[in-house]
Amino acid sequence: MTTDLQRNWYPIASSTDLPKRHVYQAQLLGREFAVWRADDGYVNVWENRCLHRGVRLSIGINDGRELKCQYHGWRYANRTAGCTYIPAHPADAPARTICNNTYPAQEAYGLVWAGEEATGDVPALDGFDDLTALRPIPLIAPMNMVAEALLEYKWDESCKGARNDEGSVTVTASDGTAVRVFVQPLDSNHSVMRGIYNRAVSEDDRVALLKRHSWLMQELRDRIEAQAATQDAPEPYHPVIAKVSEDLVDIPAISEDGRTADLRVTVTRKEMTAESIVSLRMEPIKGTLPTFQPGAHIDVHLQNGLVRQYSLTNGPGETDHFTIGVKREPDSRGGSVSIHDNLQQGDNLAISAPRNNFPLRRDSVHTIFVAGGIGVTPLIAMARALNAQGLSFEFHYFVQSDDHVAFKREIGEFEGALSIHTGLSPDATGAKLAEILSSPDNSRHVYICGPGPMLEATREIASEKGWSDDAVHFEYFKNTTELDDSSSFDIDLARSAMTLNVPAGKSILDVLRENGINMSSSCEQGACGTCRCGVIEGEVAHQDVYLSDTEKAEGKSIMTCVSRANSDRLILDI
Amino acid sequence: MSEFKCKDPVALNLWYAISALEEVRQGQIVRSMLLEEPIAYTRDDSGQVRCWAGGDKDSRALPVQERYGYFWTTLGKPTSEIFPIPEHAEADRRNIHAATVGVNVSAPRMVENFLDMGHFPYVHTDILGAEPHTEVKEYFVEVSKERDEILATNCLFWQPMAAAASDGGADVEYVYRVPHPFCSVLYKSSPLDETRMDVIAIFIQPYNQEQVRVHMMLCLLDEENTDTQIRLFQQTIFGQDKPILENQHPKRLPLDPRAETPIRADKSAIAYRRWLSDKGITYGVIPSAA
Numbered sequence: 001m002t003t004d005l006q007r008n009w010y011p012i013a014s015s016t017d018l019p020k021r022h023v024y025q026a027q028l029l030g031r032e033f034a035v036w037r038a039d040d041g042y043v044n045v046w047e048n049r050c051l052h053r054g055v056r057l058s059i060g061i062n063d064g065r066e067l068k069c070q071y072h073g074w075r076y077a078n079r080t081a082g083c084t085y086i087p088a089h090p091a092d093a094p095a096r097t098i099c100n101n102t103y104p105a106q107e108a109y110g111l112v113w114a115g116e117e118a119t120g121d122v123p124a125l126d127g128f129d130d131l132t133a134l135r136p137i138p139l140i141a142p143m144n145m146v147a148e149a150l151l152e153y154k155w156d157e158s159c160k161g162a163r164n165d166e167g168s169v170t171v172t173a174s175d176g177t178a179v180r181v182f183v184q185p186l187d188s189n190h191s192v193m194r195g196i197y198n199r200a201v202s203e204d205d206r207v208a209l210l211k212r213h214s215w216l217m218q219e220l221r222d223r224i225e226a227q228a229a230t231q232d233a234p235e236p237y238h239p240v241i242a243k244v245s246e247d248l249v250d251i252p253a254i255s256e257d258g259r260t261a262d263l264r265v266t267v268t269r270k271e272m273t274a275e276s277i278v279s280l281r282m283e284p285i286k287g288t289l290p291t292f293q294p295g296a297h298i299d300v301h302l303q304n305g306l307v308r309q310y311s312l313t314n315g316p317g318e319t320d321h322f323t324i325g326v327k328r329e330p331d332s333r334g335g336s337v338s339i340h341d342n343l344q345q346g347d348n349l350a351i352s353a354p355r356n357n358f359p360l361r362r363d364s365v366h367t368i369f370v371a372g373g374i375g376v377t378p379l380i381a382m383a384r385a386l387n388a389q390g391l392s393f394e395f396h397y398f399v400q401s402d403d404h405v406a407f408k409r410e411i412g413e414f415e416g417a418l419s420i421h422t423g424l425s426p427d428a429t430g431a432k433l434a435e436i437l438s439s440p441d442n443s444r445h446v447y448i449c450g451p452g453p454m455l456e457a458t459r460e461i462a463s464e465k466g467w468s469d470d471a472v473h474f475e476y477f478k479n480t481t482e483l484d485d486s487s488s489f490d491i492d493l494a495r496s497a498m499t500l501n502v503p504a505g506k507s508i509l510d511v512l513r514e515n516g517i518n519m520s521s522s523c524e525q526g527a528c529g530t531c532r533c534g535v536i537e538g539e540v541a542h543q544d545v546y547l548s549d550t551e552k553a554e555g556k557s558i559m560t561c562v563s564r565a566n567s568d569r570l571i572l573d574i
Numbered sequence: 575m576s577e578f579k580c581k582d583p584v585a586l587n588l589w590y591a592i593s594a595l596e597e598v599r600q601g602q603i604v605r606s607m608l609l610e611e612p613i614a615y616t617r618d619d620s621g622q623v624r625c626w627a628g629g630d631k632d633s634r635a636l637p638v639q640e641r642y643g644y645f646w647t648t649l650g651k652p653t654s655e656i657f658p659i660p661e662h663a664e665a666d667r668r669n670i671h672a673a674t675v676g677v678n679v680s681a682p683r684m685v686e687n688f689l690d691m692g693h694f695p696y697v698h699t700d701i702l703g704a705e706p707h708t709e710v711k712e713y714f715v716e717v718s719k720e721r722d723e724i725l726a727t728n729c730l731f732w733q734p735m736a737a738a739a740s741d742g743g744a745d746v747e748y749v750y751r752v753p754h755p756f757c758s759v760l761y762k763s764s765p766l767d768e769t770r771m772d773v774i775a776i777f778i779q780p781y782n783q784e785q786v787r788v789h790m791m792l793c794l795l796d797e798e799n800t801d802t803q804i805r806l807f808q809q810t811i812f813g814q815d816k817p818i819l820e821n822q823h824p825k826r827l828p829l830d831p832r833a834e835t836p837i838r839a840d841k842s843a844i845a846y847r848r849w850l851s852d853k854g855i856t857y858g859v860i861p862s863a864a
Contacts, residue, residue, distance in 0.1 A: 032823070049823050051835045053686075056821040071818050073696045073708065087708035088692035088839035098835060243832040363706040391706060 005029055008166060009104075009122045010184045011111040011194045014133055018043065018112065023067065025058035028114060030187045030237030032056070033103065035112060038078040038317055039064035045105035045114045046081050050074060051098060051244055065317025065388055076100055079319035082291020090363040093293050093356040097245035109133060109196050111182075123166050125180060125196065132206065134179070134195035135214045139221040141228035143167075143185040146193060149224045150181050155216055179213065188234040193217055261301045261350035263289065268321070270345045274406035276328040277374060278340055279313075283321045285348060291319070294381040295358035295475075298322065299522050301350040303342060308335040309523050311377040311449075311475075312354060313407055315384035322351075325406055327374040355522060357529030357546070358449075358475045360385060365443040367393040368436060370458055372450020373404065378475060379449055380410050383417070393417055396436055398429060398454065429454065433461045440467040448474040452545075469550040476545040479526040479562065483543050489565040493517070493574045494536055508533075508560040508572075517574065519560060526562035533558055534573030539566040578649060579610035585857035586650035588754065591777035591789045594644055594671040598623050607781040609649060609857070642791050643671050644777060657723065657753035661761075661773045661793045670801055672774075672790040672808040679819040680858035681756040681778040681786050682827035682850060687815055688758045688776055689750050689842045691731045697814050700734050704743075707732035710839035717849055723753035724849055726842040737772060738807040739796045740765045747771075752846055755855055756780060764795045772796075774808075783858045784825040788812075830862040 012026040018037040025048060026033040032048035034057035048056050050069040057076070061068040066075045066084060073087040081100035086092065104118045110133030113122045125131065139146065150169040151161035158174035172178040177199060184192040195217070201209050269281035297311045310324035329336045343349075360382040361367075367386060369379045376397055386393045395414050398421045399405055411418055421432055437446065437458075446467060448458045455474055462472045486504045491511070493500070502511045509531055512519050522530040526544030535558050542552045544559035551557065558570070580586055590608055592615060598604070603616045613636065615625040623645045625636045636647045641656050662669055677684060687693070692710050694703025713729040729748040736746045749761040749771065756778040761771035773793040778786050790808060799807075828834060829851050836844050850859060 052837070054822045054824065054828075054834060055818060056823060059817070059821050070696060072692045073705075086837060087695070087705075088710040088837060090709050243830070244835050246832065363708045365706060 005185070006116040007118060009106070009113045009115045009118045011182050011192075012045070012114045012184060013112040014136060014194075015107060015110050015112060016133075021062045021064055023058050023060055023062050025056070026112075026114075027186045027190075029116065029185055029239060031116070031239035032058070033114065034058040034060070034067070035105075035114075036062045036067055038062075040078070040317065040320070042079055042320070043105050043107050043112055044078060044081070045103045045112070046076075047101035047103075047241065049100075049241065051083070051100055057100070063388065065315070075316075077291050077319050078317040079288055080291040084291060084293050084316065085362060087363065090361040091359060093295075093359040096291060096353065099291065101242055111194060111196075123164070123168065123182075125198075127178070128180070128196070128198040130198065130200035132197045132199065132201050132209065134197055134217075135210050136184075137193045137214065137217040137221055138186070138190070139193065139225055140190055141224045142189055142234055143183045143191045145228055146183045146191045146224055149220060149227070150183070150193070153179070153181065153216070153220055155179075155212065187236050189228070189236070193221070261299060261307075261352050263351050263353060265289075265322070265349050265351055267343060267345055267347050267349060270343065273325060273408070275401070275403040276340075277325055277404070277406045278328070279323060279325050279407065280339070280343075281321050281323050282349065282351065289319060289322060290353045292322070292354035292381075293356045294360045294385040295378050296354035296356040296381070297358075297378070297522070297528065298324070298354050299352035300324070300339075302335055302338050303347075304334065304338050306333065306335045306338065308339075309528055311358075311381065313377050313380045313384075313410060315381065315410070315413075316388050322354075325374060325377045352522070355520070355528075355530055357532075358447075358473065360447070361445055361473075362386065362389065362391060364445040365392065365441075367391070368444065368446045369393060369395045370398070370433065370436065370446065370448045370450070371396065372398045372454040373400075374406070375448075375450035375455075375475075375477065376406060376411075377449075379447055380407055382447060383414055384410065387413055387417075394419065394436075396421060396432075398424065398432075398450065426453075426457075430457055430461065433458050434465070437462050437465045437467065440465050440471070442468070442471070444471065446472045448472070449477075452476060452478075452480050469548045472548070474548075476527045478523070479543075479545045481526070481543050481545065481562075483526075483562055484541075485564065487541070487564050489567070490569045491565075492569060492571045494571055495574055502564070507562065508558070508564070508570075512560065512574070519574075521561055524561045526559045529559070531560045533560050536571040536573050538570035540564075540570065541566045580649075580857055582855060582857035583650070584755070584853055584855050585609060585780070587648065587652050588650075588756070589639065589646045589648050589652055589656045590756070590779050591642075591644040591646050592625065592779055594674065594789065595623070595640060596643070596671060597674075598645065606779075606787075608647070609780055610782045611649060613647070615645070615647075642775070642777075643669055644789055644791070646777075654722075657757070659759055659773065659775060659793070662791075664793070667773075667793045667795060668797075668801075668804075670792045670794065670804055672792050672805050673812060674787055674789050675809075675812055675816065676781075676785070676787050677816055677819055678785050678825070679822060680784055680826045681780045682846070682855075682858050683819060683822055683825065684776070684778055684786055684788060685752060685756065685758050686827065686843045686846060687819055688760065689726065689752070689846065690840075691729060691748065692839045693818070694731060694733065697818055698811055701811065702733050702736065703731065704734045712838070713841065715841045715845045717845060721753065723751055724842065724845050726750040726845075736762065737765050737794075737796070738799045738804050750842060752842075752849070755850060755853065756786075756858075766795050766797070770795060780858060824860060826858055826860050828860045830860070833860070 017024045024035040026035050034046045034048040055071040075085040081102045083094040083098035106113045108122050153171045161171045168182045170180045179195045181195040264285045265282035268283045273279040297309045313323045326339045328340045371379045395418045488503050520530050522528045529546040540558045541564045543562045598617045600617045605614045625647045627634045639646045695705050695708050715726045733746045734743045747763045751759040759775040764772045775791045777789045
């Protein structure tokens with residue numbers, strides 16, 4: 001049951017408690033908060049506890065974009081509090097359900113306000129033309145006793161106190177000066193008096209004013225504490241800490257939603273970022289956007305009914321919007337053309353939550369990014385994450401001409417790590433790639449995204465130079481394989497104890513859905529990896545471009561949207 | 575057992591290390607605490623360690639055993655002997671009492687920290703780990719039935735300076751044993767002899783459910799460093815863990831699987847939590863509701 005205590009807004013810190021890159025430990029109604037301001041100004045009020053092993057996040061590191069736990073380096077995103085990286089398992093994308101508890105927060109009057117379940121606005125300061133936040137005074141006494149005693153607060157004989165609706169006290173003197181004091185309940189028997197004075201004061205007078213009220217309130221504190229000491233202390237609050245999501249009990253699972261568009265966003269900026277490439281900035285119509293990780297993509301449901309996948313270019317901590325880049329492809333089925341020609345700034349769109357099938361390892365001594373054309377987008381997000389952490393990388397961007405260089409501001413952040421290769425012929429590109437990939441090493445990783453032929457060439461060169469399959473990561477825009485769906489075979493579902501027939505002309509994914517089995521998907525052409533499923537037995541006829549050659553040869557997983565069976569039967573781990 | 579503040583019969587019937595033998599002196603009575611009961615100890619005129627419950631010398635005498643350079647006692651009736659550490663008897667090893675440190679945390683949280691590799695790059699930066707080498711590779715965990723202990727093997731982690739005797743980074747192999755609910759023994763590749771392993775053990779003396787003293791014992795192959803250098807190295811490591819442990823909330827170890835988020839790297843901790851649940855341990859933990 002929600003009580004008034006939980007519904008109210010209370011000040012929990014002064015704005016000055018949140019200097020750059022600091023994490024402040026606050027408390028309200030017995031619950032501890034980790035409070036931190038990101039470099040974009042957003043104030044985060046979170047449960048003061050890492051979901052992994054319960055370590056206080058207030059001893060963590062605020063890097064301006066994310067909060068990093070001191071114990072195991074788990075990273076949590078600005079705004080969403082979603083976990084973006086678990087260093088112990090660098091190859092895995094953390095499950096989306098690993099998300100810390102956040103609390104409503106506002107900043108006003110030089111104070112940071114929060115409430116367990118507060119809604120609406122913080123109390124208005126009626127009659128205050130200007131203001132100065134006074135020094136907070138903590139004391140050992142229950143909130144209501146403090147508020148009662150504050151009615152008697154005086155800095156001259158004319159002072160009169162009155163209780164406001166929401167519980168605070170306003171004390172006014174005959175000269176019109178006034179102080180409004182909000183009482184923050186730290187716990188049932190611990191409070192903080194946080195006063196606001198109704199005048200702006202010059203820097204010279206400020207310290208004198210703060211000292212005077214601090215002195216008077218400390219006198220009041222001594223009287224209140226003496227009174228409180230004569231009574232039995234009330235039972236402390238026992239805040240309930242929410243349990244973690246049920247699917248995290250064992251090994252974090254992949255989310256189960258299908259090809260749904262559960263987010264509504266507004267296109268707040270549409271601009272040409274390069275020749276025939278438009279960038280779209282999307283902001284939520286209401287609420288907040290879910291956590292993304294570098295390399296993630298979203299499905300965009302277009303006004304003409306088409307669904308397209310685009311990678312996010314956002315850097316870490318950029319959690320109030322998503323940015324994508326869209327290249328005009330006049331020969332394609334009309335998705336990109338519709339965005340270029342018909343979509344307007346201010347239009348609303350339905351998009352899916354971000355999925356990450358192209359996770360970035362951050363345990364590599366050095367990372368090499370190879371981008372071709374519009375393939376630069378996921379790699380921008382990845383390199384920005386490494387750059388923010390100060391990890392070593394180089395960024396190679398192959399483009400037709402200078403006019404084709406997209407996202408110049410973002411890639412400008414990479415400074416010396418950035419190399420733009422302009423107008424190279426296929427042969428010259430091959431020679432350059434051979435040079436870039438000349439020294440394979442177990443502790444380095446390569447990430448490639450670009451047009452099919454360039455991607456093939458890069459993978460081939462990497463393999464010739466001796467790079468292992470494990471170290472070469474890639475993402476195709478689309479699957480250009482000619483798909484063969486003429487076979488017919490059975491699938492046994494190991495966990496659902498069902499046998500289904502996949503006839504010619506239908507995909508495994510189609511058959512699963514027809515039988516009520518929920519399976520995530522996104523591109524549905526074997527490029528993005530979302531509908532990946534484990535194979536327990538049977539020979540797979542791979543037709544996707546997502547799995548590496550080693551993974552295909554192992555035969556332990558299948559893209560259910562395009563791939564089929566070479567045997568009569570497949571046993572799937574569903 | 576109702577005479578004790580601790581109501582956990584399993585915890586009451588265990589042996590606990592109380593002090594390094596070299597620190598128990600004749601003519602000096604030391605007061606301490608075990609499971610919320612005041613205890614005291616001294617070395618008598620004949621050189622024997624004496625330990626008793628309560629504050630006065632005529633209160634109840636407690637059994638004393640000397641093992642691994644410490645004296646051990648119990649408040650209850652142990653059903654088993656103190657667990658074996660055979661390496662302690664090997665002639666060419668140096669057995670060192672590295673430290674006794676008070677920590678404001680429960681004993682099981684302390685054990686989990688000892689079993690954990692994922693924190694090396696973050697808590698023991700540039701000593702036991704360094705970014706970007708953060709991966710915890712797959713390892714094996716089993717609960718040995720005949721010995722009733724947890725065994726984690728094939729644990730590999732890249733370390734810049736694994737021991738006082740190290741001269742550079744190396745992939746280091748660990749084996750962990752949990753032979754007692756509040757004690758653990760680890761074996762790690764010796765920087766000096768690749769066929770043998772150094773041994774580090776912690777013996778936890780719970781003052782109460784949320785405060786402990788940890789005794790740390792070493793059986794090393796190191797022939798170069800002085801005892802002081804070796805102690806300083808271990809105390810540096812311990813000093814890095816202590817503030818992290820004291821900032822864990824709740825201080826008792828939650829056994830409900832939904833209280834915290836395990837990952838594959840925590841396999842040994844998951845096994846440890848289950849093992850405690852199966853034993854019915856209630857001291858220093860928050861038992862699972864169901």
